[in-house]
Amino acid sequence: MSVKNLIIIGGGPAGLAAAKSAYDAGERDILILEREDKLGGILNQCIHNGFGLHTFKEELTGPEYAARYIDEVLERKIEYKLGTTVLSIDKNKRVTCANEQDGLLVYEAKAIILACGCRERPRGAINIAGCRAAGIFSAGTAQKLINIDGYMPGKEVVILGSGDIGLIMARRMTFQGAKVKAVVELMPYSSGLNRNIVQCLNDFDIPLMFSHTVVDIKGKGRVSSVVIAAVDDKLNPIKGTEQEIKCDTLLLSVGLLPENELSKMADVALSPITGGAIVDDDMMTEADGIFACGNVLHVHDLVDFVSEESEWAGRRAAAYIKGEKVNGEKVGIDAKDGVRYVVPQFVNKDGDELLKLKMRVGNVYKDVKLCVVCDGEEVYARKCRIVTPGEMETINLNEKQTRALKNCKQAVVCLKAVK
Amino acid sequence: MMREMICICCPMGCRLTVDDSDVNNVKVSGNTCPRGEKYGKEEVVCPKRMVTSVVRVKGGDVAMVSVKTKEAIEKSRIFDALDALKGVEVKAPVKIGDVIVKDVLGSGVDFIATKNVAAR
Secondary structure (H helix, E strand, O other): OEEEEEEEEOOOHHHHHHHHHHHHOOOOOEEEEOOOOOOOHHHHHOOOEEEOOOOOOOOEEHHHHHHHHHHHHHHOOOEEEOOOEEEEEOOOOEEEEEEOOOEEEEEEEEEEEEOOOEEEOOHHHHOOOOOOOEOEEEHHHHHHHHHHHOOOOOOEEEEEOOOHHHHHHHHHHHHOOOEEEEEEOOOOOOOOOHHHHHHHHHHHOOOEEOOEEEEEEEOOOEOOEEEEEEEOOOOOEOOOOOEEEEOOEEEEOOOEEEOOHHHHHOOOOEOOOOOOEOEOOOOEEOOOOEEEOHHHOOOOOOHHHHHHHHHHHHHHHHHHHOOOOOOOOEEEEEEOOOEEEEEOOEEEOOOOOOOEEEEEEOOOEEEEEEEEEEOOEEEEEEEEEEEOOOOOEEEEOOHHHHHHHHOOOEEEEEEEEOO | OEEEEEOOOOOOOOEEEEEOOOOOOOEEEOOOOHHHHHHHHHHHHOOEEOOEEEEEEEOEOOOEEEEEEOOOEEHHHHHHHHHOOOOOEEEOOEOOOOEEEEEEOOOOEEEEEOOOEOEO
């Protein structure tokens, strides 16, 4: 068994940023464990542009954004292992992993940062009826086939779900010569970014059908058509609205789930709403010395915010290793009245770093204000013309507001109507 | 005419109102940065888009290298630009910024690599 100060699980955007900032905070004994053969994570297959506007003030593609952080990690000579799968972690921070060269490896860490990202919800998670023919892919799988491996998964495509990956893949498949016949969305709104609806669908006249779903998949050997239907306000298909669309491929972009199989092994408490760990403002989970950041914590829209959150987690993990992290009394932050969740869920009463709260709303709301209420008193409010579940909101608290939150008994983040 | 549109410059997706009743003096509101104003104007006069795709690499540690147009090109020419990538194959190593196809469609804009690919 070897001993390491800091083990970071995952070498994607979250893990790279956490490693960089932990190093810059003075920590030198860091090891990144990455399952794939390359650092960079999912960014390697996200070849479209739009990354990095917040972080680098320029518009990069996914691989370019990843390369910036990979270079930072290489420059600092931070140790990493590729092709290495973590098999288990426990609450004593023992990490068991395996790869082809070393076989089985066991480490004892002083701190662990979970930066394992998220996974796509598969067909089985949404129970679509119909045949088991070839031609049904998650949008991310199709993205990998085209952008990494150079294979085209199909010619006539229907996409279920209007999450960002689904929208991006509608354009990508179109660029590669496929005909995207429709994007079908169960909800009356899209969970994807508006800009992606404009530049991935509207630009190419691809219809986006809200309040519709796939009720049947037909085909022998290969998908030959899908049947879609409108849904009522309880999301149940409405009889008589079925229409059959001929296609050879169905892509699923039906949501992402934080990958927390390892977290559960270490008894990390998870939020049923985000699917990720419950954390304090240092991004530390309820398991002492185990931190979480990026999409394993909650699914982000923008990698820039993943990097920012992860740099924070890296810095705080370094402080924890040095014994500088405060870990006393905490204040809970509840999400209410339209706000679906807030991260972090707890804030340390001590410590003087300015607080940054991330949240998502549960529905589309117009002309509202986003408020932080501490023991009944509104300490922060920001007017929003529109908020949607597809776009994460951030609240940056100033010194006075941070202090008010830390000194209260119970904080609430909520929406209020603007008169 | 007043037109409502969503700025695509960044993921903020600002909701713009563009008044193009006077083509020589297009007015943009609702933007939160100067890029939004430029986008709103361009979108009614001559819409432009970045184009990203992949081309095959020979002898690399991966099969494909991702590419982008160095600048945005006219939206109406996206598919012509993509045609210029058909059959293109490059040799590893490839570095970010390497020119993959020079001067696409005589637009003066190059396709450049967006991924480092090491030789195998």
